[in-house]
Every structure is written in C-alpha cells, then in structure tokens.
Amino acid sequence: MPIVESEKVVRTADLKARTKQFALRMMKMVDALPRTIQGRAIAKQIIRSATSVAANYRAACRARSRAEFIAKIGIVEEEADESCFWLELIIDSGLLNEDRIRPLLSEAGELVAIMAASRKSAIGNRRSPIP
Secondary structure: OOOOHHHHHHHHHHHHHHHHHHHHHHHHHHOOOOOOHHHHHHHHHHHHHHHHHHHHHHHHHOOOOHHHHHHHHHHHHHHHHHHHHHHHHHHHHOOOOHHHHHHHHHHHHHHHHHHHHHHHHHHHHOOOOOO
16 A cells, blocks of 8 residues: 555654664764774764764755655665664774664664665656666
C-alpha cells in the first residue's frame, strides 16, 4: 500500500529530527575523546560526517527533482557510512569505551540502511532507466 502524503510528511519530519539528534549526540561524544593527535583528527572527521548526515538529509527533503533527491540521499548514505567507519576506529583504537560508542554505531548503521532503501526506492520509482 502506498504511503499517503500525510504519513510521508510525518516520516520526513521524524527523519529530520533523528538525523539532527544523531549529529548532536556525535558532537557530545567527541568532547570525550582524548586531546591527542589521534583524538583531535578523528573528532574533526566525525563532526564533519555526522553533521553532513543531518544537513544533507534536510537538503534532500527540499530537492527540486527526483534526480537531485537521489543524489542528496546518496550523500547522506555515504556520510552515515563514513560515521560508522570513524566510530569503528574509535572502538578499535581504544580511544573510548565500546559501550559508549555502540549505540551511536547502531544508529549510524540504521541511518545507512534507511537512506540506502530510500535511494533504491526513488531509483525504482523513476520512469527512465538508470544510465
């Protein structure tokens, strides 16, 4: 059954809030990273990728065409996946306790899956074939 317009608006608003909360949670987490060369380098990268998830999702919601939406959602997917990478690196390097990072890693993984599904759905709904 297709999603009715009001459900789509609610889902969009929920994802806007969710991606923004993800960025805010990541911003708080980086404050706990050690003030070492490694900690500062990862902090800068993870802030960029996490805030990009929220900013580009917001931009995708304002896309003027299906092609623009697909491109922006693709960026969101990539940035969420990059956030996963940095979180995995924090765990693997022992910079922070794994218990602190796991919920963020789980959320980043869920966002990757949601955006990948959204992108695939948008591509599938396109009338013209993918080049």
